[in-house]
Amino acid sequence: MKSIPLPKQKNLRADCAWVIYQILEQGRSSRDVLARVQRRHNAKDNAWIQEMSLGVLRQVPLLQSWLRTLLDRPLKGDKKAIEHLIMLGLYQLTFTRVSEHAAVGETVNAASYLGGIKLKGLVNAILRNFTRQELASKPIEDPVIQSGMPKWLFKLIHQHYPDHAADILHNSNQPAPLWLRVNRHKTTLAAFCESLDALNVSYTCPDTHPDAVILTKRHEVTALPGFSQGWFAVQDGAAQLAAPFLSAQPGERILDCCAAPGGKTGHIIEQCSDLAQCVALDADDSRLARVKENMARLDHNPTVLCADASEPDTWWDGSYFDRILLDAPCSATGVIRRHPDIRWLRKPADIEALTQLQAKIFDAMWTVLKPGGTLVYATCSILPAENSEQVAQFLSRHPDAVWQPLKEGETEDAPGWQILPGEQQMDGFYYARLVKSTG
Structure with missing residues (x-):
């Protein structure tokens, strides 16, 4: 065209x-x-x-x-x-x-x-x-037209989630709520909420997320109290689960792989300030500029590295990481409610290419993780090929990978937690946690 x-x-x-x-x-x-x-x-x-x-x-x-x-x-x-x-x-x-x-x-x-x-x-x-x-x-009458989705994605959602397809399609067409994550290095949840109360900003604090605030009415983010001072970051509730699942400990060396725009990097640092090092890695230099801007506002100082995660020989210094968050490139089909253009930008052929790239990065990250270390695999997709099937295939390739369930109901054939769009007001997201055996 x-x-x-x-x-x-x-x-x-x-x-x-x-x-x-x-x-x-x-x-x-x-x-x-x-x-x-x-x-x-x-x-x-x-x-x-x-x-x-x-x-x-x-x-x-x-x-x-x-x-x-x-x-x-x-x-x-x-x-x-x-x-x-x-x-x-x-x-x-x-x-x-x-x-x-x-x-x-x-x-x-x-x-x-x-x-x-x-x-x-x-x-x-x-x-x-x-x-x-x-x-x-x-x-x-046409259900595809009613869904607002391209036909290929409509069929995949019904194929994989026959009991939840209607909810997924409905929630994917609703505007996403605005989640904030309070920067505990700068303030407390209670103090931040008091500042919102003073301006009559309407919000809720979900019990499931100790650092989170959900605004119940739209507001200009930069006009909220403490924005320039780094009191908070904008981060969906599903993304706020990454740092707790990783559970970084004092003295550890952490890698946030495919880190841009840096929300999860900041949360990792906020959850554990005594890290030996936190490396934020991404292949896109322009997106890393956003990481640097966000980290400067939040007053965090990770090591920011522009490199191809699938080729560690070009950037890895030989020192193993204790924990790795692999936020893999994906179809982003879980965040369509937030970015409705995704449904039209993605094509069926993209899924195969993405799963191959994910597997390549997955294998590469395993080589730089120390024995006994933890890797959390994450995507903002709802497609099993990028999520549970990807992890199951990885486990079959790596006998030293031990699957560690995050939630009841996980199985070896379907490992990990698939969050569907709108679940607990969150974006669609997937997590799986693996530990590298020492034997």
Whole structure:
């Protein structure tokens, strides 16, 4: 698909449609394209663009089904972005409080900014016909369209979780709650909560997470008390389990493998401040810049290393690690509610490539773990091929690997704990803990 440049002049809906086009047609991440567009707008407009674009991504199959009903033939070439603008208009009319007048009028006007001045009449006619035919009130029978997922992922979820598929699909389409992790090096949970109370910020403190706060209403993170002083980090509840599962002890050498953006690194240090060393390793230098920024704000000082985890001969100094957290590259299918673009960026062929990479890194990390040491394998995926099946295959390759259950119900054929999206308000995540035998 031909690339379409960002409109020369900023326009709220044109820029939003461009974001959607870049994700769906060019395969670019929402983080990258939103960052580019949001340089042009104020905070309020940026929030609108993000809410609308991510909302559209959650409803692509439904919006496309309506579009096919209303559009005689697909638009092509440099006019393809107009289809995404129309989808944005349909989303506003159906799922938002934007008035019909603004949803139609402003969307039609935005066509000019996308090089579609001659298509303004078409955009207007489609949006008017949509409301006139009351398509939004007509039931959609296709369960794939209802799910908001690509067909391949819909089938996999039903295949692996027949009893939980409906909940997974529903929760994956809900906005994720905002979890915070209090930095116990800087303050206490009680003191941080008092500061939130003083500003009338609504929150809860889950019993399952001793350092966690969940905000019950959306807030600008940087405006919360203690942000610049490093009192807290943004980290989902599932990710907050990694450090306790690793259970680093004083005097130990720890490796956080594939560490960016550094949330788990910070938590490891906060849980045990007397470590001999904590190494944060990642192959992406640009993402490591975020690790350094986050660690500086939280006042932590890990060893940050840019290297390929699958090739320890290129970076390992020969000194074994006591514990390793392997947060493996994955499909991220457990965090779709937080990053709805993932469902469209991932393709079926990606899963095989990812499982091969995971196995390569897994084996490599085992070589740098000392006998008697602990490795925690983690992903933010819900696909067994990346999780329980990956760990079971690793155990079959490594007789010196001892599986150590984290939760009741684990078996050797299905080791580890699979957290499903929305479970205890958490993202979808997987954990397994292994110990390297000394014999």
